[in-house]
Amino acid sequence: MRCIAILDIGKTNKKAFLIDEHYRIVRESGTCFPEIKDEDGDLCEDITLLTNWVRDSLRELVSLPEYTVTAINFSTYGASMVYLDEEGHILAPLYNYLKPFPQGMQEALCAGSGGLDKVCSDTASPALGSLNAGLQLYRIKQTKPALFDKIRYALHLPQYISFLVTGQPLSDITSVGCHTMLWDFSQQRYHEWVLKEGLTEKLAPIFPGNRVLPATIEGSNYMAGVGLHDSSAALIPYLSSFSEPFALISTGTWCITLNPFNNNPLTPAELAADCLCYLTYENRPVKAARLFAGNEHEQEVKRLAEYYQTPVNYYQQVVFDPAIFAQLLAVAPQHQTPVHGTGLLQSSRFAERPLTDFISYEIAYHRLLMDIMEQQQFSSSLVLADTPVKRIFVDGGFSRNTVYMHLLAAAFPHMEVYAASVAQATAVGAALAIHRHWNTQQLPADLVEMRHYSHGSIYI
Template sequence: MRCIAVLDIGKTNKKIFLIDEHYRIVRESGTTFPETTDEDGDPCENITLLTAWVKESLCELVRLPEYTVVAINFSTYGASMVYLDEEGQVLAPLYNYLKPYPAGMQEQLCEGSGGLEQVCSDTASPALGSLNAGLQLYRIKQTRPALFEKIRYALHLPQYVSFLVTGQPLADITSIGCHTMLWDFARQRYHEWVVREGLADKFAAVFPGNRVLPASIAGKNYMAGVGLHDSSAALIPYLSSFSAPFALISTGTWCITLNPFNDSPLTPAELASDCLCYLTYENRPVKAARLFAGNEHEQQVKRLAEYYQTPVNYYQQVVFDPAIFAQLLVVSPQQETPVPGMGLLQASRFAERSMTDFASYEIAYHRLMMDIMEQQQFSASLVITGTPVKRIFVDGGFSRNTVYMHLLAAAFPHMEVYAASVAQATAVGAALAIHRHWNTQPLPADLVEMRHYSHGSIYI
């Protein structure tokens, strides 16, 4: 069976898939690693364990007698870089994108480029400290100059994983264009501050995401992609399947609303509200709004479990209840203290609520999801309003959450709202990006499974 192997490396779960020519997942395995710490004691990914797992997993896969692996591609989380010396050896920890950023350093960087607001606008990147991958390298230059001098290549994480099998250090536009503060969207090149500060010299040549390279595993030759940023990869099955304008809410730790049909420049207000642009592997801008809602959900369900003495995953048994919704709607967010727009993005109202207000876990959970939906509605509207989009697809964890999905349909009554599932959209997207190089079959018509949620069905 001809297959492509895709490594899909998330912050928590590391997975490897075999995908056949009909885009069916025929084999899947995964693992998690304990974190380690960097030189400051901050938690970070263990790059040594990750490297060993990549090599061992691929060697194991290509030896399976029932599959013929013909190609490999990679998708990983973004805002993470691996620093290599002249010999291709790793020089530094894989710093966590949540690592605290030195006060004043990003403002200092932008002084010669019209100020922070101007650079954010040019690079379609909110000022996010370590979440701006370019600022991670700038911090090394400022605080660890000896290390900076030794760095020959600063590779984004997907391209480091590709490098492990191709031996070729390269860059990819989906990683460069993802809130890195590196890429000048108007001029289609690295921003002038990147060149001025000598960072551009540390980056490898850009390689197209839809082309392949020769790769060697266990003495055999394969084709390999350059790797993709996971949010951009997850969009590919939808862009391959639908031509009518849509927005995709990709849900996980972050809930990211991606609108490939919004090409208006980012405004300062949008940047301040955590909007940004991604780039597709075909170099098209995708306007996006980010919300840390998956993380908020994770924290609050722990609180619920503790109070109601239930398992942490008890919420998975809660189904949407129109009666509870109607009961809670009596005290709607609009009747509560208004929260200014940016405040809505910081934390949901639920963090301030008392558990004693709720007679049951189910009622409390509905309230939590209504509070999260208030945030989600504000965030998604930032990139959907005023565009031709009439359909919203949701993939990831919340697409299987009936409470979230019914509330989303109510929040956007004039949209068609779908729980859309592409089994492992990120991995399938990475396979689709290099389809023409490994797959002898036409693109399947049924890549995306959809379930429609009507806003009318939630009222009793």
């Protein structure tokens, strides 16, 4: 069976897939790694462990006798860079994108390029400190000049994973164009400040995401993609399947609303509310709004499990209950000042709610999702307004969560809301990006399975 091997590396879960020519997942495995600490004591990914897992996983996938792997591609989370010396050895930890950023440094940097607001507008990147990957490299230049001098290549994480099998240090536009503060969207080149600071000398050449490179594993030759930023990869199955305008809420650690049909320039207000633009592998801008809701959900279900003495994954058994929804609406009038717009990482109201307010896990869980949905509605509306979009697709973890899906349908009553399961959309997107190089079949018509959620069904 001819297959493509895909490694999909999330902040929490690392997954390895074999996908056949009909885009069916025929093999899947996954793991999680404990974080380690960098030299400042901040938590970060263990890059050595990750590197070894990549090599071991690929060796295992290509050695399976029942499959013929013809190509390989990769998708990973963004805003993370791997620093290599002349010989390709790792020089520094894989710094966490949540690592505190030195106060005043980004303002000082941008002062010579028209100020922070202008640079944010030019690069379609909110000012997010370490979440702007370009600023991570700039911080090294400012605070660790000896390390900076040793860096030959600063590779975005997807391209580092590709480098492990191709040996070719490259960049790709989906990684460069994901809130890095590196790319000038109007000029279609690296921003003036990047050139001025000499960072381009450390950045690898940009390679198209729909082309392949020769790769060697265990002495055998394969074709490998350059790797993609995961949010851009997750959009590819939808762009391949639908021509009518739609938005996608890609859910995981982040809940990212992606609207490929919003061509309006980012306004200062949208940038202040953490909107940004991604670039597709075809270099097309996608307006996006992001929320750290998956991370909050992960933290809060731990709190619920401890309080109600249940397993951490008990929430998976909770189904949407319209009676609980109506009850909570009655006790929590919606005229309160919404919690939003003042910070991407800000928690919803639920973080401040005492669990003694709720007589059952189910009621508390509905309240948590209603609080998250308050933020989701605000976040998604930023990129949906004044566009022709009439359909919202949700993929990832929350697409299987009936509470989230029913609440989303209620939040957007004039939209068609679908739980859209492309099994592992990010991995399938990475395979689709290089389809013509490895796949002898036509694109399947049924890539996306959809379940419609009607807002009318949630009221009793």
